[in-house]
Amino acid sequence: MSPGAMGEIxxxxxxxxxxxxxxxxxxxxxxxxxxxxxxxxxGLRAVYANALLLAVAAAALLYALLTRDFxxxxxxxxxxxxxxxWYTLSVFWAGQAGSLLFWAVVLxxxxxxxxxxxxHLRELLPYAAATLMGTSTFFxxxxxxxxxxxxxxxxxxxxxxxxxxxxQNPGMFFHPPTQYLGYVGTAVPFAFAVxxxxxxxxxxxxIRATRRWTLLSWFFLSWGLIFGMMWAYVELxxxxxxxxxxxxxxxxxxxxxxxxxxxxxxxxxxxxxxKVWNLVLIILTFALAVFGTFLTRSGVLxxxxxxxxxxxxxxxxxxxxxxxxxxxxxxxxxLGALGSRGQLDSLISRESGFLFNNLIxxxxxxxxFIGTVFPILSEAVTGLKISVGPPFFNQINVPIGLALxxxxxxxxxxxxxxxxxxxxxxxxxxxxxxxxxxxxxxIAAGVRHPAALAAFGLGLFxxxxxxQDVHRGAKVRRGHGEPYxxxxxxxxxxxxxxxxxxxxxxGIVLLFAGMAGSALGTERDVVLAxxxxxxxxxxxxxxxxxxxxxxxxxxxxxxxxxxxQGGRRLxxxxxxxxxxxxxxxxxxxxxxxxxxxxxxxxxxxxxIGDDGRANLRVIINPxxxxxxxxxxxxxxxxxxxxxxxxxxxxxxxxRLVAEAA
Amino acid sequence: xxxxxxxxxxxxxxxxxxxxxxxxxxxxxxxxPAPVRSGTDAADALADLEFDHATGKxxxxxxxxxxxxxxxxxxxxxxxxxxAGRATPALRTLDALEAxxxxxxxxxxxxxxxxxxxxxxxxxxxxxGTPVAARP
Numbered sequence: 001m002s003p004g005a006m007g008e009i010x011x012x013x014x015x016x017x018x019x020x021x022x023x024x025x026x027x028x029x030x031x032x033x034x035x036x037x038x039x040x041x042x043g044l045r046a047v048y049a050n051a052l053l054l055a056v057a058a059a060a061l062l063y064a065l066l067t068r069d070f071x072x073x074x075x076x077x078x079x080x081x082x083x084x085x086w087y088t089l090s091v092f093w094a095g096q097a098g099s100l101l102f103w104a105v106v107l108x109x110x111x112x113x114x115x116x117x118x119x120h121l122r123e124l125l126p127y128a129a130a131t132l133m134g135t136s137t138f139f140x141x142x143x144x145x146x147x148x149x150x151x152x153x154x155x156x157x158x159x160x161x162x163x164x165x166x167x168q169n170p171g172m173f174f175h176p177p178t179q180y181l182g183y184v185g186t187a188v189p190f191a192f193a194v195x196x197x198x199x200x201x202x203x204x205x206x207i208r209a210t211r212r213w214t215l216l217s218w219f220f221l222s223w224g225l226i227f228g229m230m231w232a233y234v235e236l237x238x239x240x241x242x243x244x245x246x247x248x249x250x251x252x253x254x255x256x257x258x259x260x261x262x263x264x265x266x267x268x269x270x271x272x273x274x275k276v277w278n279l280v281l282i283i284l285t286f287a288l289a290v291f292g293t294f295l296t297r298s299g300v301l302x303x304x305x306x307x308x309x310x311x312x313x314x315x316x317x318x319x320x321x322x323x324x325x326x327x328x329x330x331x332x333x334x335l336g337a338l339g340s341r342g343q344l345d346s347l348i349s350r351e352s353g354f355l356f357n358n359l360i361x362x363x364x365x366x367x368x369f370i371g372t373v374f375p376i377l378s379e380a381v382t383g384l385k386i387s388v389g390p391p392f393f394n395q396i397n398v399p400i401g402l403a404l405x406x407x408x409x410x411x412x413x414x415x416x417x418x419x420x421x422x423x424x425x426x427x428x429x430x431x432x433x434x435x436x437x438x439x440x441x442x443i444a445a446g447v448r449h450p451a452a453l454a455a456f457g458l459g460l461f462x463x464x465x466x467x468q469d470v471h472r473g474a475k476v477r478r479g480h481g482e483p484y485x486x487x488x489x490x491x492x493x494x495x496x497x498x499x500x501x502x503x504x505x506x507g508i509v510l511l512f513a514g515m516a517g518s519a520l521g522t523e524r525d526v527v528l529a530x531x532x533x534x535x536x537x538x539x540x541x542x543x544x545x546x547x548x549x550x551x552x553x554x555x556x557x558x559x560x561x562x563x564x565q566g567g568r569r570l571x572x573x574x575x576x577x578x579x580x581x582x583x584x585x586x587x588x589x590x591x592x593x594x595x596x597x598x599x600x601x602x603x604x605x606x607x608i609g610d611d612g613r614a615n616l617r618v619i620i621n622p623x624x625x626x627x628x629x630x631x632x633x634x635x636x637x638x639x640x641x642x643x644x645x646x647x648x649x650x651x652x653x654x655r656l657v658a659e660a661a
Numbered sequence: 662x663x664x665x666x667x668x669x670x671x672x673x674x675x676x677x678x679x680x681x682x683x684x685x686x687x688x689x690x691x692x693x694p695a696p697v698r699s700g701t702d703a704a705d706a707l708a709d710l711e712f713d714h715a716t717g718k719x720x721x722x723x724x725x726x727x728x729x730x731x732x733x734x735x736x737x738x739x740x741x742x743x744x745a746g747r748a749t750p751a752l753r754t755l756d757a758l759e760a761x762x763x764x765x766x767x768x769x770x771x772x773x774x775x776x777x778x779x780x781x782x783x784x785x786x787x788x789x790g791t792p793v794a795a796r797p
Contacts, residue, residue: 036685415714426717
């Protein structure tokens, strides 16, 4: 089949998906209204048809990419013949039209899976499906009428423009799809929340049914951030991993509200409190996810000018307003039915701990939001576009992060419903003492950075509190005659959600340790002639010379360095500074990083002068490795939290329920 | 070839969406709704209480008081079982109302003179001023 024909099939599939999505938005609701189950059924089937059509469209785009169909504007714009197989695949989500198609495909897949797996929620399903298909209608509409990945060029090119070299990095291969999986995943709990509102099924069934979806999308949002930080650290070459850039913020905000949601739903499940709050949180999370897509995809990355220049801007804005309008409209008309029957028993209780945690997360999301849109606000008010930089965000978010660490330590020490100050103090002793001892040790070791000290102390406190709580639980079980290891296993199996959450907390503590470590980093700029050395921390670096050579379409400038520690030769490092001749002389710094558990040695080559002297920036980032280890621990914890509850516990519960009834 | 694939795509989509319309299904309402959870909350709450007490987070006094609360709620649930599997929407609405009333009775106090629902800490009825009697 000719490449053009494949493209036409893809374009047809997308426009059909638009029609089918619209059908899936209207018909299920119509069926409910007419009391005709077969009509509802037909409407639900649209979800599957939509998935099929978008899969065909995705296959057509992949085909165009892999067969190098440079008559296709998207393929010609983002790929080239010399691009390897994996990066050619990644072009799928490298540009605007492709990434919107990716969004739509993932949404279609998730919707089909949700309708299939949650089929038992008969009353909610038509409304949830309509919400999901409404979202799909928007994206397929954009793909059909505004930004098509199958637009043809008048004359096919012989080679494409190529992929931006910044995006040619493994981090960038994984980061966008992970981020999108996270964004799109929030659509499922959101859809069931809307369904619960529309049908007035306002108990916690929608929350319980979509719990794994929430966890899954939270997991992907987390890894989206982590992959993004890895990419920024390795590829952007300025020594850090986070810059409070609008697009980073756009990814962080839904993560913050989703994290708040993950915690507060437990209060509703256990105590029937916070119903309205949970609905607000999931609505905000989904709206922020769409906002994140919009910020990333509305034009030039990391530029707030994107609002004005892209044709997508107003459309996305209208869509976000529609989401907020419909869902908050539904919420307000149901406020009367959303009264909580329970009440907080005590200010010192795990419930109120969760409540504080929620306030902090939402406060952080709000602060980040204000900082992100501040340029637009200031332009609207004063006519001047004023950006707030990292100092603003750090000033607000460092204390917020520290408060979260503290809460993470206090919450496991608190009982549900009510904790007496006496037992709380008793539980405080060991973690508190450990934290204080750790802080004293660090001060003795010469650490003077107050925020970093606080972070390490509170991190120790939180970790110790978690370990103590697990230990106490295991001790109780051991009291019933179980060996310690078995008691530990059964404890986690009985409540995987709680103990999975604890493991996630340990991962977060490690992430914080890595971040605090990087605050203690040192950096220095040096100019070295061949054979000269420079000391950086425990290391001595010797410049052995460098030069430039052409490789493909790149002009590579490389410096060779030998690293010594205490007279012993440790390693060779070769930082590069490359000019991509194809991309209008785009310059890429390829940093050299030597990672150990203790610290990263991070070397940037700023250039080699005509006299052969190298301009180098040498950075020491303590504890960076622990961020990535923390990410691994977080993954383990999430898997544990999503693990089905152990069977004996479930049986025991069923027995209790039977007794109670 | 291209036309054939396109036709197949249209045909498959139409088949997926339209086949359910060919057989008329019975109207909803005659089938039993999904069972409503009952008892789980009280059982869960008891398990949490016991665990928090055993791990030393909950004092004996607090434990006894909270446990009594939960037991009462559980007894109430047992005496007035949560509505499960009631057929018609009307009956389900009734059940929901009854549950609401039960919950209100447990928490809510009313003025003995005029029947106004009283705020939690009220010592006098906000409507007619009658002093609120001590809680029975």
